[in-house]
Amino acid sequence: MVSFQQESDGDPASKPWYELGSAKHQGTEVTMARILQEQYPSHSLVLAHDVLYTTYTRFSILSMPGVEVELVSKPDLVVNNSFKALPRSAFVGTPGGDNVSAELVPSVEYGGFKLTWKDRHFLLYIVHFARGLSTNTQFFLLHDGPEEPSHQLLLAAGSYQNELHDEIWQFVDGFWQKSSGLWKDIQSANWDDIILESDFKAAVKKDVYGFFESRDMYKRFKIPWRRGIIMHGPPGNGKTISVKAIMKDCSVMGYTPLYVKTFKNFRGDEYAIQAIFDKARDTAPSVIVLEDLDSHITEQNRSYFLNQIDGIGGNNGILVLGTTNHFERLDPALSTRPSRFDRKFLFDDPDRPSRRLYVKYWQDQLAGSEDISFPEALAEEIADSTGKFSFAYLKEVFVSSLVSLLKEREEGHDVSFARCVREEIATLRKQLDKPQGPEVARNSQLAMVH
Template identity: 50%
Template sequence: MAPQRDSDEPYIVITCEEAFAQEGRTASGDPLADPWAERASSTWVDPRTFGTRKLKELYPNHSVVAFANADVLSFPAAYVQPIHAPDMVSTVYFMPLARQMGRSTGMLLNSLRFGSFKVAWDKYDFILYVVKFLYGTFDNTEMYLLHEGPEEPSRALVMASGVWQNDLHEEIYVFDSGYWDKNHKLWVEVQKADWNDVILKDEFKVNLKKDVFGFFDSENMYKKLAIPWKRGIIMYGPPGNGKTISMKAIMKGCDAKGFYPLYVKSFRSWKGEEGAMVDVFEKARQLAPCVLILEDLDSLINDNNRSFFLNQLDGIESNDGLLVIGTTNHLDHIDPALSNRPSRFDRKYEFDDPDEEERKLYVQYWQGKLKNNKDISFPDSLANEIVDSTAKFSFAYLKEVFVSTLVLMAGFEEGDDKRDFADVIKGQIKALRKQLSAEPAGHTLHTTQRGVRAAVSPPDRSGQPDSRLANQGRIWEAGETFDRPRGSMLGGLPVPGMSRGNPDRRIDLRAIAVAAANSGRSYMF
């Protein structure tokens, strides 16, 4: 039998684990890359605290400011350059582009998860770290701004970028699905509106503009009278009679004068309609003096949310400087407590089917537009005949008379027997009259928008940079706006009242891709 070894006999265990670890480790160029990767792969409790403490350890001569919802990388006044590109971690997304942009493929977008950057702003230099990590159930983003010196310059940069990000840049605030977005497309559409294209009686237009723009000039008068500086206007009437184009002209004018238009599409929200109303009125009070647009008021306000809406409209909270404009096709569907009480909506404008005078104004408007077209004969006698034969036509029907006529005439090919403008337009009036007689009361025209689109070719934006992105020294995007809601623009608005990692926050990759393509740059977000 082999002798038993004394359990108390000393012995040494030799391993090569440390050597193997050192041999297999590849040193990164960035001092935080390895510690962050190690920590991000292990069990931890507070990654934000770890990041701050580790950076103070790695950069003992720098102040460290941690922040989350100001996107320094998209701030156009800051110049950004990656410090060590090989250590950057990102996820690539493919985004197809619209055919009208003249590109047949798409773009690759990079969602940044770890990166460090040199940032220059004002007279200061900074180091910026951007990290994204799983905290709880959702991805979170944290940023650290380092400056060799006191933290005041870093805080000033965060403030400046946050203010720029929250401001409007050829955009309009739009509230939909529980979120405020900054919408550039709507701003572009609004810029096309012109009061000269709003064919209404002069007295009507003058009074409407006076009630809107005069409100913002009357703050002192309201205060002298000791009454709240607020006003409500309802624009009502059957569809197709100028409410929308008048609203666009109002939004354009208010925006030009520095009074933000806020457009509400819906009160549907993950917070419920009451929660959405709180967000809407909080933003309106923050930006006042401003104009709050509630289109299709009878659809937005219902039996379940009416009381809460009325409380927001004229409750105990101040709405000074707030002009609320609502539109509706059915004034009788709105509760009298909302439409007839002066302190709520004290002015009403009816957009009814045009009378003879307004039809004449509209026909003369088209006469002016077509006067230089040598292929069209449009004498006053024909204009009078059109006015007489279009009684009970809405402005939408009147527009379709001219648009459909021009589309038909544009479709005549060389060699065809071209019909006279007068014959074509009379035929269109007859067809639309028949359609009008067959439709129920209050029904609007279905073909107007199709006719407009047929007559207007989409603009060629191929290779044209977005004017808002010109001369901007930015390549990457970061911050809480990584997970921006659907439809938001670059430098998106932080979601009010939202905690980090909310599951309803969504990212609009297409908006980023289009902006990147238009500016000829690559984007990380």
């Protein structure tokens, strides 16, 4: 068993590193490796580094479960802190009674650590330095024995970091990040709370989940196992909440949701598109989510995107899910060619039966409130008087009415829920600037453009 002793003069590698960091040099990794080999001649040395231009570490060795950590020399440790604002709901109280609205996120600039993992002992040095326009984090792992245990530790750390732990992969500013905030956000999405016509909702779910469940069928008939779906229609009618429900379900089912915020980054859209589809292929079965699809595709990146979605690199197990409020703005190469986006679902403003279904949802939600009267006559009136309202506007009717009702009663006014609802509908009608008139006859919400 190897035992580590605290160095009487501190960390033996710190002084040479400080000299290296303050002088003109090149080949930082080689120079530091030579320093460590001289300081620990009986140890094998394995180097590893984080991939350049990423915002998450590939080797979170210090925080990996099962690894015990001790400093080589605390005085020689250099830690840099960055500021991170917290949401108001996360404010924590301090002993002095103040609320802290932010936290400091530490990162190691230089440090030596003694590690114990699976009854084996290691030395880990972490150094952070500038390289061109970017920064680099380099790991030096020493073991008093062969290199293989160090390789095993690095593989375990990399595998753990590549897994999702209540997180969702999110692509933003040219980087893949693991977002716990997005994961938390989609947990509130449930199909039972999404008020869509039942056949329409079933068709959306069948198309998405049926794709992933039909791998053997695709293989049997030698059909490329890939698919594209577009959700389109005016804003506020359930596209985003449906996407969240799909991402939540796919995550639970073992299919990887990949959320793309933007293609924009300093290396160009083509790099972003390549990185997105590479990640989808690496994590397949996967679903690439492109909200506001029309804003992502431009004349400059169109050809490259079409090549990728056509599967020039092999897209087995990839579902591309796009949404848009402006279907007419989409390039015909996307909107009319089935092999790219095979199915289009129209999320239109709800017709009268759909509005009545949504009102019924709120009747059920408020059924236990003894101080709120919500008779059938009022439900029918709301469904009749909200023509041209989106689901978002309908939700606002109820939310604002309940807030207004509460405020009025707190001030001692005896007002009814019905009065508040009528006032909110009148207010929203003016904001909507869509004069109510005879509804155009149309099919049910199950409207698909092929």
